Amino acid sequence: MPPLSPCPRCGHPNELASASCKICEQPLRAPTAFARRCGMCGAPVEGSQPFCGRCGQPVAPASPRALLKGMPRGAPEPAVAQGLDRPFRLVPMRHDGMAGAPHALGPEGLVCGRTQGEVLVPDDAGVSPRHALFSSRAEAVVVEDLGSLNGTFVRLRAPRALASGDEIRLGRQRLRIEPHPKPAAAGARPWGSVDPGYRVRIVQILEDGGTGESFPLRAGENAVGREAGAVCFPLDRYVSARHARLDVSDTTVWVTDLGSSNGTFVRITEPTTLGAGDQVFIGMQLLRIDR
Amino acid sequence: MLACKTCGAAVDLTMSACPSCGAGVPLARIAALIGIACRICDAYNDPGAEACVACGEPLGLAPPTGEAGMAASAPPPPAAQGPKPPPIDEPAPQPPAADEVPVLHPVRKAPGAAPAARLMVERGDAPAGTVFRLEGEIVPAGRAQGPIHFPRDTSLEPHHATFLLRDGAVVLHDEQAPGGVYVRLRGTAAVLRPGSQFAVGDRLLRFAGPLPPPPPPPADGTRSLGAPRPEGRAVLVEECLEGGATGRVYLRVGPSITIGRAGCSITLGEDPYLSQAHAEILVEADGSAKLHDLGSSNGTFVRLPPASDRELRDGDGLRLGRQVLRVEVAGP
Numbered sequence: 001m002p003p004l005s006p007c008p009r010c011g012h013p014n015e016l017a018s019a020s021c022k023i024c025e026q027p028l029r030a031p032t033a034f035a036r037r038c039g040m041c042g043a044p045v046e047g048s049q050p051f052c053g054r055c056g057q058p059v060a061p062a063s064p065r066a067l068l069k070g071m072p073r074g075a076p077e078p079a080v081a082q083g084l085d086r087p088f089r090l091v092p093m094r095h096d097g098m099a100g101a102p103h104a105l106g107p108e109g110l111v112c113g114r115t116q117g118e119v120l121v122p123d124d125a126g127v128s129p130r131h132a133l134f135s136s137r138a139e140a141v142v143v144e145d146l147g148s149l150n151g152t153f154v155r156l157r158a159p160r161a162l163a164s165g166d167e168i169r170l171g172r173q174r175l176r177i178e179p180h181p182k183p184a185a186a187g188a189r190p191w192g193s194v195d196p197g198y199r200v201r202i203v204q205i206l207e208d209g210g211t212g213e214s215f216p217l218r219a220g221e222n223a224v225g226r227e228a229g230a231v232c233f234p235l236d237r238y239v240s241a242r243h244a245r246l247d248v249s250d251t252t253v254w255v256t257d258l259g260s261s262n263g264t265f266v267r268i269t270e271p272t273t274l275g276a277g278d279q280v281f282i283g284m285q286l287l288r289i290d291r
Numbered sequence: 292m293l294a295c296k297t298c299g300a301a302v303d304l305t306m307s308a309c310p311s312c313g314a315g316v317p318l319a320r321i322a323a324l325i326g327i328a329c330r331i332c333d334a335y336n337d338p339g340a341e342a343c344v345a346c347g348e349p350l351g352l353a354p355p356t357g358e359a360g361m362a363a364s365a366p367p368p369p370a371a372q373g374p375k376p377p378p379i380d381e382p383a384p385q386p387p388a389a390d391e392v393p394v395l396h397p398v399r400k401a402p403g404a405a406p407a408a409r410l411m412v413e414r415g416d417a418p419a420g421t422v423f424r425l426e427g428e429i430v431p432a433g434r435a436q437g438p439i440h441f442p443r444d445t446s447l448e449p450h451h452a453t454f455l456l457r458d459g460a461v462v463l464h465d466e467q468a469p470g471g472v473y474v475r476l477r478g479t480a481a482v483l484r485p486g487s488q489f490a491v492g493d494r495l496l497r498f499a500g501p502l503p504p505p506p507p508p509p510a511d512g513t514r515s516l517g518a519p520r521p522e523g524r525a526v527l528v529e530e531c532l533e534g535g536a537t538g539r540v541y542l543r544v545g546p547s548i549t550i551g552r553a554g555c556s557i558t559l560g561e562d563p564y565l566s567q568a569h570a571e572i573l574v575e576a577d578g579s580a581k582l583h584d585l586g587s588s589n590g591t592f593v594r595l596p597p598a599s600d601r602e603l604r605d606g607d608g609l610r611l612g613r614q615v616l617r618v619e620v621a622g623p
Contacts, residue, residue: 206505
């Protein structure tokens with residue numbers, strides 16, 4: 001495991017070498033590292049490098065004055081403290097991964113939908129006309145599903161317990177957790193494959209409705225991924241090789257994301273409290289909570 | 292049907308030489324490499340076999356010529372070495388219909404003659420090699436009744452199936468037990484209909500049919516999200532668990548869906564009785580499907596329709612619950 005450093009804005013543990021937070025894209029390097037800029041193209045030049053990394057132009061060594069200019073005045077404040085007085089913002093993520101225009105969140109809330117509300121997603125047929133309500137209450141954001149067809153999903157940041165009927169999304173897959181059907185116990189048990197003690201099953205939901213594959217799971221750890229495991233999607237390139245883990249006990253299923261590239265999302269069944277850095281998936285639209 | 296290049300007489304793949312003029316049939320070379328299907332019973336025979344391993348009929352009409360000499364140099368199949376039962380007099384062998392399992396031979400005209408038949412246990416509760424003799428006209432089999440009973444196999448009904456010995460033939464009758472009766476595929480393909488069950492190794496699968504079309508979209512124009520629907524001949528295949536519950540459900544796209552222990556479209560994992568590539572489902576453009584055995588060691592078994600009769604031939608494999616049996620029928 002490489003050394004981790006928490007993001008000053010959202011607290012996500014990032015690798016030390018990361019230039020920006022994986023979750024909220026907060027730049028992680030100290031501002032002094034970018035105190036110099038290339039005189040030709042304006043790209044930031046790191047440390048005491050003699051040449052610009054973008055255009056190759058020689059860069060003069062930083063003068064002490066320039067270093068001072070790049071540094072914040074006074075003692076550097078922690079970024080979390082900086083954000084406390086700012087309102088939360090709802091940032092739609094574009095499909096190229098860049099942030100779109102943010103919407104400021106207040107206590108009155110913002111409705112996100114395809115045809116109605118303040119945050120419109122007109123091109124996404126997977127979003128219901130009125131899909132979800134985001135409101136800012138006392139240092140947190142509350143998201144509520146407005147009875148949408150496809151549901152509102154929140155990216156998993158810590159292991160979570162799921163019950164029968166809960167849904168998760170990963171890659172292009174939408175999966176529902178169901179109890180394993182118990183056969184009728186009367187009379188002779190017809191011959192069949194040996195049941196190794198299945199407890200729950202994971203049902204794949206297909207686009208336009210209907211179900212596809214079904215994966216019965218035993219108690220214990222079950223891997224979910226593209227390459228191997230009890231729940232395997234070899235053709236879905238948006239699923240990481242080892243994406244998530246499902247720990248099955250008698251009644252509950254704990255889902256853990258294993259550092260997947262595109263994340264594991266859980267459908268909310270009640271108003272859910274979110275913080276800065278949380279991501280919400282409605283239709284094919286990803287939204288980020290920022291401040 | 293092929294025609295002889297020299298004299299124009301009708302020849303077929305199992306002939307190594309033209310029956311009319313004696314000229315060699317070129318495709319016999321292929322038959323010598325890939326094997327021969329018997330014209331009488333459609334059973335597959337290894338290259339070089341001269342008599343069918345299933346029915347004993349000779350495979351070619353002409354004596355081996357120079358080209359068949361290549362076939363004769365191949366090692367003969369082990370089944371052809373032992374003493375064969377005398378060929379059963381078969382007045383009019385009917386080729387099986389193209390898309391159906393040949394269910395029955397024409398009933399033989401040998402009134403009153405009961406064949407000497409017995410069942411041999413291949414694996415199950417009794418030790419392998421245990422023999423049950425089929426004596427009498429009606430022989431019930433099951434968990435509790437009759438001369439053929441397996442008291443410890445709880446997957447069997449008390450009266451699970453019946454063997455009928457009449458007119459020189461052995462007929463298996465399904466008694467509509469929930470577990471059903473399975474007969475091993477021999478050489479031919481079985482037609483799969485939605486709900487058809489078949490066994491490979493110690494695993495039971497059900498062909499659930501083509502993927503159903505999606506339900507009508509909701510009125511507000513929202514599209515239901517989910518995994519992309521596969522294009523083409525997508526079918527569902529389910530694993531059936533002991534007791535009747537459904538296990539893993541596979542969504543696969545035809546035309547060819549292989550089933551086996553490793554590296555197949557439906558990979559079932561470790562099972563000592565499962566071959567690496569065991570069986571194959573072929574899906575046609577109209578959604579109909581057929582099941583082939585891919586030369587597996589332990590065979591592919593297809594469930595008989597409830598309450599149906601099936602005539603058994605010497606060497607047929609059966610599965611009743613956990614019991615895998617082989618039928619041995621001697622001539623009358």
